[in-house]
Amino acid sequence: MKKTMIGATLVAAAAATLSGTAFAEARDQISIVGSSTVYPFATVVAERFGQTTSYATPTIESTGSGGGIRLFCQGVGESTPDITNASRRIKASELETCAANGVEEVVEVLIGYDGIAIAESVNGQGMELSKAELFLALAETVPNPNGNGLVENPYKTWKDIRSNLPNTAIRVFGPPPTSGTRDAFVELVMEEGCTEFPAIAALEDSDEDKFGEVCATMREDGAFIEAGENDTLIVSRLENDPTALGIFGFSFLDQNSDRVKSVAVDGVQATFENIASGSYPVSRPLFFYVKKAHIGVIPGIEEYVSEFTNRRAIGSNGYLVDRGLIPLDNSEYSRMKASVDKMEPLSL
Known part of the structure; x- marks a missing residue:
């Protein structure tokens, strides 16, 4: 009891000193x-x-x-x-x-x-993607397209993922790990998309840590490009590359609607009305x-x-x-x- 009282007194004294000096x-x-x-x-x-x-x-x-x-x-x-x-x-x-x-x-x-927009240039390819397809495009490890198990991501073009998608290189500009947008994108897109594959969904019960790692780890081979915390830079990069996609908050899409447009996710566009109604799946x-x-x-x-x-x-x-x-x-x-x-x- 005596030690506890002494410790509490010292903490209180330190706090008093801090309040007196930190704001001098x-x-x-x-x-x-x-x-x-x-x-x-x-x-x-x-x-x-x-x-x-x-x-x-x-x-x-x-x-x-x-x-x-x-x-x-x-x-x-x-x-x-x-x-x-x-x-x-x-x-x-x-x-x-x-x-x-x-x-x-x-x-x-x-x-x-706010919605997290998947966006492309207004002169882009008119993409529409599902969460599962976004996971296949951006994850480091994916289900083996030729058989059982998981492999390092082999997908190079969008057409590799779905035959009627453009035959252009997968190139997506997005936020770094320090960004809340990155956290939310991983939770709302990557983690939900990965559970659509039985080989990964099975890990949730057998190896939860591995499941989390597979679902949340972005590829580092150039298909996903960390563009820092400056969303305006991503907008500029999309303007310069109409085949690329970008990930940022809906407000940037809304404020730059003359430069970029929404990519539909699971058939729903990122619009004010769709986010407000809850129908847009990435908000x-x-x-x-x-x-x-x-x-x-x-x-x-x-x-x-x-x-x-x-x-x-x-x-x-x-x-x-x-x-x-x-x-x-x-x-x-x-x-x-x-x-x-x-x-x-x-x-x-």
Whole structure:
């Protein structure tokens, strides 16, 4: 008991020291990192916030969801971000890392939904693909087309996968492992597509680790090309190569509809209506996370959150919906707003 009391006292003392020194010269500008998909929405809010309040316009860095969460969870203090954007929900393991580094209260804000677009140039080949075909095109290991077992991916052209697809090389530009878009694509396309093959589905019961590895590992022979966190770069590459495909958030497809178009997945195009109705099979929620310890220390955080979660921003007629955000329904919005207004910390 005595050791426990001494340990608790030392922790409390350390925390007090941190709170006194980490913010000795607190920033006057909100620092935001994270998802490249949420980045354009956050940028619009930040600019409006800077123009309509007395606070400085927040700085926003596009680091990818995973990279942003790592930076966010490094600790408390002005050298660490106040907010991180994410195109997937924060993991329990990441929250544990946050807590271990002193970030004990994290507020989750669900802002809406987004689809992951599989896109091609407006001058492209008019592709339509299934999740199973996308898995065959992009996985490192696939079922042997000539017999039993699994083999290193042998598919070089789309025609190799299905006879009525174009006889052009498989070349897909996509996000790196640090991206929430990559995480969601693996979960919603690769993992679902792989289960359509009995040779792989059987692994789920016999060898779960192997099953996860086969379903989630992208090929590295040049067919799948990591294009970094800059989705605009992928759009440019598709313009220059009408036979290539790209993977990025629906908002980029929507904002660049004069340059790129959707590839139908399982017969459904990535459109605002299809994502909102739930019929488009590759969609995911979008979030940002707030470091509660920074509220009241870094000026303007509560006001920025208020602007981002206002109906004028993310409601059905909000200015972010005009930019491609798929809005929450009324009940989801009400639950989110009630929680965020109280700045309730997240627990998983």
